[in-house]
Amino acid sequence: MTDLPVHALTDRVQIPQDLPSPWVRITKRIVIALAVLCAVVLIVYIDRDGYRDVQEDGLSLLDCFYYATVSLSTTGYGDITPYTETARLVNVLIITPLRVAFLIVLIGTTVETLTTESRQAFKIQQWRNKLRNHTVVIGYGTKGRTAVAAMIGDEVAPADIVVVDENPAALERAKTAGLVTVRGSATDSEVLRLASAQHAKSIIVATNRDDTAVLVTLTARELAPKAKIIAAVREAENQHLLEQSGADSTVVTSETAGRLLGIAVQTPSVVEMMEDLLTPNAGFAIAEREVTPKETGGSPRHLHDLVLGVVRANKLIRVDDPEVDALELGDRLLYIRSADAER
Template sequence: MPEIRSSPVRSILRRVAIAALLLVAAVLAVYLDRAGYRDNNGDGMSLLDCVYYATVSLSTTGYGDIVPVTASARLVNVLVITPLRVLFLIVLVGTTLEVLTERSRQAFRIQKWRTRVRDHVVVVGYGTKGRSAVNTMLADGTAPERIVVVDPEQDMLDAASAIGLVTVHGSGTRNDVLRVAGVPRAKAVVVAANRDDTAVLVTLTARELAPDAHIVASVREAENVHLLRQSGADSVVVSSETAGRLLGMATTAPSVVDMVEDLLTPEAGLAIAERDVEPTEVGGSPRHLSDIVLGVVRDGTLYRMDAAEADAIEAGDRLLYVRKASPVAEG
């Protein structure tokens, strides 16, 4: 779960520094009145003896080999050493209690989130492809808290959490990890693994948990597309072939590549989007609309503009069109 908090190392170092300051204060108090203490060996109180006495006193060990004998020394123990001992214990015990409380609170927050979340999007893998997918969804208006990122690398999760995404640490090939991410109640699952075999296994696991979710997977090689389809992916994107086509077009028609990149970039320029038809548009031709319509989605099937089914708009259709892109809000 995303949460802004201080570094654990910094928190521990701060507590160690406080404990050291309390110990120094206790040593100073004992050393200034060292004549009021008696050591069993009878050789007086050295600086090391003062450090030893302060240490065993603050840690409540108290061996009894050094004791305050004068009224002033005992008064210092009551008014100075005892409060320092209490503060010292608060620092030590407080660290343990904070860890236990934080774990319990985090477990409660996760359980509460899992019982309430519905129709969210789970992104498995937060590499280049996963981040691009998230940026596109954010540009299309998806709230950050409706996106869950699953990745085994903590630095990837930290980057996702920094922009408000929900994060789950672990491998997307594991059934229990995907359950924690809420895959059984997810609207869609984006499989952006770095390896094709991993993508197949993640897709199989996700489909088993969420039979009705829309699963989109990315593969490097076209020969593995049928494996993803058989594993339950609704849509498969071949990253290597797509990049290869753009490279080929760039040699003869670089402006076409610029336009494609513009359409695929959510931050600025133009973008491809999908919307419901307006009641006033039913019965008309999508070619006569002010929007640049690329296709008509009817009963889950996409019909390009050159298809006869796209000649007239029907109630319940959705239009695939070109719109002006809106910038992604900075986290």
């Protein structure tokens, strides 16, 4: 991917950056131009005896300003000229570079347009070389946006999240949220390589179609065999296809929403509590942590934390299962924490 043309790289990958307002940029250029002009005036005034004027009455400060103006603008009427070797050397070594700098400032917009792509491409290459253990979110629709919001609420840095999507409007929303975006279909392994999926810690598949989710999961698993892949599927009958494709975890969106709707008929407060548990940055939240040496041998039901389950050898075991009556080192506890208290 490093052999991609500059325009192809910058067209697909967008890194958020803070740009000053147009007025600030214009003011900055005017200040630089005036500084260059004043520097030339000062140099010419100090060495004014080395210049010849057609009137042969010496150079005044106004004459120096006049010479600096016509010289920097490359007009060069020739009525004031350097005639001593010192003055000519100063013109070659100092005033000529300042003239070039002055012209660059004048045509700064054009130069900036020509160099922006190159600088952005270099920045993208630097970013890709350093990017490791990040999360790739494929699809920035409702599911993708909610997943990103949950991760950021759980103190995941936006710089550690990369969004892949084909929809320009979705990518613009992700860019506004401060996320790096990659435009293209995630079924293409080259697009996933641009997002450095091969170095990702986790990959979230939040596409709008189940068949697309299966193909994306297959492509991602082939490219990143060690990454944790979490995929969303609309229909439960397609869940096994995602698991066979290499997904570590699957979420059936239609059935999950249906269950919540059914529960809300009799006990709407339960739904509110579930929403609270699924919001990591407010109220109560479900979290995971390692068992401490002091807790080994004890029962998870006797801990200060409200434990829901124990993860042992990558398998989730309910807290009331006799298998986890005695905790072991290496176990992980799934418990309820208070986000407000921790904050």
